[in-house]
Amino acid sequence: MKIKMLVMDVDGTLTDGHIYIGPTGEELKVFSCKDGLGIKELLPGLGVTPVIITGRNSVITANRAKELRIEALYQGVADKLPLLQEIAAEHGLTAEEIAYIGDDLNDLDCMRYCGLTACPQDAAAAIRERVDYVCPHDGGHGAVRDFIEYMSEL
Secondary structure, three states: OOOOEEEEOOOOOOEOOOOEEOOOOOEEOOEOHHHHHHHHHHHHHHOOEEEEEOOOOOHHHHHHHHHOOOOEEEOOOOOHHHHHHHHHHHHOOOHHHEEEEOOOHHHHHHHHHOOEEEEOOOOOHHHHOOOOEEOOOOOOOOHHHHHHHHHHOO
16 A cells, blocks of 8 residues: 555644633644654655644644645634545545544544554544554654554555
């Protein structure tokens, strides 16, 4: 199986799932540098296109995606599967050519669709039971990098 696209959730996957809100309402999120290096440096060598689909809207996520050269960023998506199917069609990809990593129930439909799936080790139980690979790290602590390295060995 040749994976050509990696679709990632954000909160709980690329981050630890915490949203820090300061006294004036500013939000903070924490991302892993290990995930970032994997996305920016390793994925291109594998010929894999990174995509983010997330349920929340965040300037922080947009800034991080830009920093990692992720051009395909979709925020505020309540029902992710129709969008994922549209993206697959636009790129001429089959479901088997798409990998997906997420952590919670709003990722489940996409996981049922994709050819290769993973989650952080601290993902919801229903997700851990469903995926092909449970990463040895928590979300926001290198889980995406784990999955990229796992894909590189396939």
